[in-house]
Amino acid sequence: MKKFFTILALSAALVATSCNKWLDINTNPNYVGEADMAMLMPTIQLMTADKVGYELSLYGSFWAQYVVQNANTNQYYTIMTNDVTNSTFTSPWTYFYASVLPRIREVVAKAEEKGNASNYTLEAKAMLAYSLYLLTSLYGDVAYTEGYLKETQTPKFDSAQEMQGIIIALCEEIRAMDAAKAAADEVQNVSVSSDMVFGGDTDAWFQFVNTLYLKVLLRDFTANKTKIQNLLAEDNFLAQDAAFDNFANEANKSNPFYESDRRQLNTDANIRCCSDVLNVLSATDPRLKYYYDENPGGVVMGAPYGQTVKPESSSRLALYPTEAVYFSTVDEALFLQAEAYARLNNAVAAAAAYDAAVKAAFVRVGCKAADATALLATSYLFVPGTVESMVEQVINQKWASNVHGLPWESWFDLNRTGYPTRGTTITNESGVLAAGNYPRRFIYSKTSADYNPNSPAPLAVDEKMWWHK
Secondary structure, three states, X not given: OOHHHHHHHHHHHHHHHHHHHHHXXXXXXXXXXXXXXXXXXXXXXXXXXXXXXXXXXXXHHHXXXXXXXXXXXXXXXXHHOOOOOXXXXXXXXXXXXXXXXXXXXXXXXXXXXXXXXXXXXXHHHHHHHHHHHHHHHHXXXXXXXXXXXXXXXXXXXXXXXXXXXXXXXXXXXXXXXXXXXXXXXXXHOOOOOOOOOOOOOHHHXXXXXXXXXXXXXXXXXXXXXXXXXXXXXXXXXXXXXXXXXXXXXXXXXXXXXXXXXXXXXXXXXXXXXXXXXXXXOOOOOOOHHHHEOOEOOOEOOOEOOOOOEOHHHOOEEOOOOOOOEEEEOHHHHHHXXXXXXXXXXXXXXHHHHHHHHHHHHHHHOOOOHHHHHHHHOOXXXXXXXXXXXXXXXXXXXXXXXXXXXXXXXXXXXXHHHOOOOEOOOXXXXXXXXXXXXXXXXXXXOHHHHHHOOOOOOOOOXXXXXXXOO
16 A cells, blocks of 8 residues: 555644644544654645645646647636736645645654654755745745744745745755764654655755755856855765655546546646647657657647647647656756756766766656667767857756656746747747746735735736846
8 A cells, every 4th residue: 555545644634633723622532632743744745745746737837838728628728828816826825834834843843852853854854945945936035034933924024035045054954964863863763654755765865955955056156156066076966856656546646737637627638738849859759758648640749839729739748647746856956967067167077967867867757768878979969068058958958858747847947047948949929928028936825915914015927036037
């Protein structure tokens, strides 16, 4: 039996526990009075995977320009055309603040109180850093100093640039933890059965934090150049995917994107291939047949972004019921290193990391590294050149590798770097926005704006963030 089923029971128990504590009446003896760390940690990971695996995957797939809307249906047309409001993005914001962050805080407090549970501190703070990274990447300003460190119903927000420093400092705090003690504490306070990402492997958690750290530092390369060089010298990044893969091919137990789009809608034909992908990937790239269902004749077909398209002329996005939800991947870690080396003008190291990243991306979706090797000698050959030309090659291949895995990261990169280039490599399409404008952020939740006088005014979906190109 997969761990996923256990998590569903844990979530139900936690909800009941929270309600009992809030009301403080009619205590039900059938529920645990207080959830322990081993119950809280998988719930944190499940809740994060639910939001990442559905909303971020859905919006990322459209806004990174991997998919278009079927002309015969209308489910996601407003996403493709950027026709969104401050009511559109309430769920992710509320979910993190009402469910994920409070439980992270509780795990950290319990671990510190216990004294010999630094493995749980490591896992919880890593999930905190990741949650804050997502929130500030999506919305900009975030309620952290008030709202997380200090509980209040009307928190003031830290600016997006302040959040950059906060996330960097948090990653550095985690990196400074005693790795040997965390491993020893894992033996004493085993999290192998409750850690749904790395199975209690504390070394993998440190590598995940290092990978996230590099990703955040690259948002301001010039300011963080020395830290980036030191981090690259350590060479301790993800060696296994940070993945939540406890799904089953059954109703309400499958991958969140698959569950919503393929099981719960009245049609499973909405999401079709965008031809932008076909402009970047080689026609002989075997990943195409993993990314999209083939049309009759064994070909993958697509349409330019922004256009609705008939099913017979475009392939459906392939979704899989047991596919993992990724928080980060080995290929992402290698592409980040390749970008860093390119920005440092180290063409040899950039090429090596780039080649390794493409091979890892092939393997992650069940293709052979040998298939990547052949393309790396031809269509995907890394060509040393200017810093900018090398960065462009890295980001273009990273974009091509994230169709299944990290589509929201490709959207982030598109805004951060400008690659793939709109108007040439991918379609220059703005939907309802003014010409040349693109979706850059989630709009602050309407509930936050309605009930918190300190909530920032909702910014337009095309308003740039400080780290955007």
